[in-house]
Each structure stands twice: as structure tokens, then as C-alpha cells.
Amino acid sequence: MITGTNLTYAYGNHRVINNISLSSALGRVLGIIGPNGSGKTTLLRLLYGALQPQEGAVCIDGKPLSQLNPREIAQQLAVVVQEPYEENAITVGEMVLLGRTPHTPPFTRTTAEDHRLAADALERVGVAHLGHRSFTSLSGGERQRVLIARALAQQGRHLLLDEPTNHLDIRYQHEILALVRSLSVTTLVVLHDLNLAAQYCDELILLDHGQVAASGTPEDVLKPELIYEVYGIHAIRHQVADHVHLSFALPPIPTLDKKGPYL
Amino acid sequence: MDLAVLGVQNQRRRTYLWLVLLTVATAASLVLGISIGAVAVSPADVLGVIGHRLFGLADGSWSETTEAIVWDVRLPRVVLGLCVGAGLAVCGMALQAMVRNMLADPYLLGINSGASSGAAAAILFGFGAGLGEHALQGSAFLGALAASLLVYSVARTGGRVTSVRLLLAGVTVGYALYALTSFLIFASGSAEGARSVMFWLLGSLSLATWGTPLLAVVLSTLLTITVLTMLGRSVDVLALGDETSLTLGISPEKLRTGLLVLVALCIGILVSAAGSIGFVGLVVPHLARRAVGSTHSRAIPVAALMGGVLLIWADLVARTMLAPQEIPVGILTAMVGAPFLLILIHRLQAAN
Numbered sequence: 001m002i003t004g005t006n007l008t009y010a011y012g013n014h015r016v017i018n019n020i021s022l023s024s025a026l027g028r029v030l031g032i033i034g035p036n037g038s039g040k041t042t043l044l045r046l047l048y049g050a051l052q053p054q055e056g057a058v059c060i061d062g063k064p065l066s067q068l069n070p071r072e073i074a075q076q077l078a079v080v081v082q083e084p085y086e087e088n089a090i091t092v093g094e095m096v097l098l099g100r101t102p103h104t105p106p107f108t109r110t111t112a113e114d115h116r117l118a119a120d121a122l123e124r125v126g127v128a129h130l131g132h133r134s135f136t137s138l139s140g141g142e143r144q145r146v147l148i149a150r151a152l153a154q155q156g157r158h159l160l161l162d163e164p165t166n167h168l169d170i171r172y173q174h175e176i177l178a179l180v181r182s183l184s185v186t187t188l189v190v191l192h193d194l195n196l197a198a199q200y201c202d203e204l205i206l207l208d209h210g211q212v213a214a215s216g217t218p219e220d221v222l223k224p225e226l227i228y229e230v231y232g233i234h235a236i237r238h239q240v241a242d243h244v245h246l247s248f249a250l251p252p253i254p255t256l257d258k259k260g261p262y263l
Numbered sequence: 264m265d266l267a268v269l270g271v272q273n274q275r276r277r278t279y280l281w282l283v284l285l286t287v288a289t290a291a292s293l294v295l296g297i298s299i300g301a302v303a304v305s306p307a308d309v310l311g312v313i314g315h316r317l318f319g320l321a322d323g324s325w326s327e328t329t330e331a332i333v334w335d336v337r338l339p340r341v342v343l344g345l346c347v348g349a350g351l352a353v354c355g356m357a358l359q360a361m362v363r364n365m366l367a368d369p370y371l372l373g374i375n376s377g378a379s380s381g382a383a384a385a386i387l388f389g390f391g392a393g394l395g396e397h398a399l400q401g402s403a404f405l406g407a408l409a410a411s412l413l414v415y416s417v418a419r420t421g422g423r424v425t426s427v428r429l430l431l432a433g434v435t436v437g438y439a440l441y442a443l444t445s446f447l448i449f450a451s452g453s454a455e456g457a458r459s460v461m462f463w464l465l466g467s468l469s470l471a472t473w474g475t476p477l478l479a480v481v482l483s484t485l486l487t488i489t490v491l492t493m494l495g496r497s498v499d500v501l502a503l504g505d506e507t508s509l510t511l512g513i514s515p516e517k518l519r520t521g522l523l524v525l526v527a528l529c530i531g532i533l534v535s536a537a538g539s540i541g542f543v544g545l546v547v548p549h550l551a552r553r554a555v556g557s558t559h560s561r562a563i564p565v566a567a568l569m570g571g572v573l574l575i576w577a578d579l580v581a582r583t584m585l586a587p588q589e590i591p592v593g594i595l596t597a598m599v600g601a602p603f604l605l606i607l608i609h610r611l612q613a614a615n
Binding site: 049078079084116129154 | 510512
């Protein structure tokens, strides 16, 4: 279980995370949603130790993150982040094998067991046929799968993902999230798309200006009045199969003689 | 479970093949590099002299002049070429990973500019005369050390040594010290001195003798190759980016700083001994990656041998092409390296 208690983080004087508490439940998928600049990625980076909170603490299974070194953290948390990968001829097989890094001390070689775990991970996400290909030659969806395979090879008890569906077409968005869901690992995922969040997350945290605007099941969080408050857009809520679904409409364009929030 | 899906075994086999091939090529280049020259020495005599000197094998039929040419003149020169080529190649590869840019080369950090300033001070103003017969190399190394410290402290301002800061610091310090070297040349007003500095700047192996500078080059190159090979996996991770490194349990700053110290020292020593020989550190890493892939534990040893062989042959051409005059080997490596790099870039784009 990852718990964050009263987390606060500021860039200079600008508080981007303001007294947030959260915890991930075992085997469940927790979605972090919110508008641009609401602090989603910063919150995630606090949770995997890339940033240290100015107040509050993060614990992994009861142990404070501040008492663990990067290697120990990486043995517990597997993180899929967005970084530009350019001009690197590393192959998919090698990329997934690097997931074993936290379990392989520096100056030692990977073992047969590492290779087995990496090959296993590649197969689990359905890209075993890509092992010999160069990572940068893959499509966005394939890359995302490979990164998830690397995270699986890392064998963390927790999986953290920062907008894994970014730049993917609609089919891949669903494929990736369905894959993540099927892994039955405790998962924290930052998502932009509210309907994807509704469909694939067990619980949601809605952030607004660095604070929690709402948290709970998708039914509790994705309420039109709340969405309007946070995003400034009208939402119409439907029930599709077993999850909620939102359609959106912009507020009417204000006229110049009225003093409104848009002037 | 089929481990073949990783494709790693395949690459290992390919790497072994390349290493065997390159080891043979290195041995052959060493012998031929000594054998060929203004005075030709047969490969048998070359091996004879080396065997005699190293292992006390029986005296052969060669003359004393031949022995002097082989042992005192050409052997230190090819050893220096081998080590400088290997060192530049692996330092280039490490820097390309450290700043995540395939166009990075060992001179990116401005270390060679520092060495140039030191060398110019020694050649033009007799700086470092107290260092005895190796005043030039000693003074160049002091310059390189000063430049490295300057780059490091500039990159450290703000607390984090990021790849962009490292790049900016290197370029800035490099330009500043380049200006200093130019100023020294003008201030001295000596045409002959300016020519010597120019020759040194372009890179040459002509200073090779048995002595402290060569020993330093051999040791630092061996150390750098060993450490980089053994840390290969960490370097792989660093090349993927800082955030990825961190999430795989490697502090990118600590690793980058450690590598910076290792690589800067090695480059400083290489440049002080042989000047700024260009393009080896830029082109060879690409060649090595094409041969055995991007994994550093495999690519580093391959790059080292490729760089060594390349520089031995480049030097051979440099000292025989316009004989008896010798041209700086840096001119040759640039002439061969530039078009080669263009081809590589073209192929890289075609592959994508």
C-alpha cells in the first residue's frame, strides 16, 4: 500500500500540492485526474520519490520513503513515465531487461532468472515478437506496452503510470488500460481522459489547484456539478453498461457587457 | 518460456565474434604499425625485438638501429595510438550517454581547450619548465584539469548536474579557453611557436616515448574501459533519461558526477599526451553501436578496440603520406571521420 499523508509541495512560493492525503488499496486501480496544472504529475513524482514533500510523508507498506534509497524504492515501485527516447538503438529485449536493474547490484551481470522474468514480461503484454526490434522504431502503443513489460520485469508490488495513454489512438488507449487492469497489481495512474478513468479505475482522486476536490468511486467523483466547478465545462452523465460516461459541452460564450469569469 | 524472444543471446554471440576479430586486428595493427615506416622493418624482426626485450628471448639477426627504431621510436608510438584511440572512443561513448546526445564527443567538455592553453603556455612561454622533459604534457594536463574543475563547478551551480547544464558549461568553458589559447599565440609574437602550437592542437602522436605520460595514458585508459564496461548497465539506464534512471533505482546525478570525474581525467591525460585528435571519439561509438548494439557492457570494449585500431592506421598514414614530413593525425581522422559520420547519419535516418 502506498500512502501519502498531508503532502505539500511548492515550486518557490507557488504551492502545487497542498495538503493532500491518499492511499492506494491492494490490487486496485487508483486514478488521479484533474485539469492541466492541477498537480497530478507532481503528486505522482512525490509518491515515487523523485520529489521530496516539504510537509507530510509518503509510506510504502508502512515504511517512510525518505528512509529508502533509490534502489530500494525501485524494488517496490515500478514507474512508467513519459520521456522522449531519441536516437537510442537499444532493443526491446534489452529495454525490458533493464527493468531488472534495481535487483542487480552495480558491477554484476544479469542472471538467467533475470532473462526469464524479462522474457515472461514481454509475453505477458503481448509483444514477444518485438524483442529484437529497436525500441525507437516502435509505434507509440507498442512502446507503451514495452515500458509496461519493463515495469513488470521490475517486479514492484506497485505500478505507477503517468498518462500512459498520451498520444495513443483510441484503440491503443483502451488496450493499454485494459492491459494495466488485467495485471491485478496495485496501480496508481494519472489520466487526462475522464471517461477512460471512469471505465478502468476502481477509485478516483480529482485534483484542483493542488488540492483534492473529490475522491471515491467514479460514480462519486464524476458528478456534473463537480466537473463544472473544476474544469469549467458542462457535463452530461450517462450510465453505459457498468460505468458512468460523460459528454461535454462548453458554457455559453459570455457577452462583453456582463462581468463574468471570462472577462 | 522461450528466452530467445529477448534476442540477447544472439547479441552476445555477435559481440564475442567482433571482439575476437578486433583483437586479431589490434595485434596485426600493432605489428604492422611498427613494421611500416620510413625505414621498413620486417614483421619477424618486430616480433623478435619485442620478444627479446620483454621476455629475454634469444638475440636475432637485426641491427642495433633496427632495435632502436622498433623499441624506442615506433613501439611507444603505436601503444600511445592504441590507447589514445581506445580512450577517446570510450570517453565519447560515455559522454554521449551522459548528455543523451549522439553528437557529443570527448571535446564537448572543453577539456581539450584547457589542455591547449596549457600546451600553448608551455610552448610559447616555457611554462612548466620545472616539469622537466615532459613540460609540455604536464602543463597541458594542468590546463585540462583546470578546465575540468571549471566545467564541473559551473555545471554544479544550482546544485544539480543535469545534462543540459553540463553541455552549456562545457561549451562556455571551451570557448573561453580557446580564446585564451589564441591570445597566448598572438601575445607571443613567435611564428615558429605558433606553428608548433598549431601542430599540437591538431593532434599528433609524435611525442610518444617510454615515460610517465605514456604510462599515465595506458593506466587511465585501462581504468576507464574497465569501469565503463562493468558499469555498463547503469550507463544504459542513464542514457534513457534522468526520470527513468531514478525509477530504476539509479541516482542520475551521482552517476553522472562519478562518470564526469572518470572521463574528464582520462580525456585530460589523453589530450595532454596527444593533442586534440578529432572525430575518433565521435564516430567510433556509432560504429561500435552498429556492430553490437547500444548495450554499453558490450559496446564499450568493442569501441575501445575499434578506436585503437583506427588511430594506429591513421597515424601510420599521417607519418608516411608526405614523408619525410609528418602531418598531424587529427587532420586525417577529421578527413576520414566527417564523411563517415554523414553516411552514418544518413543510414540512421533511413533506418527510422
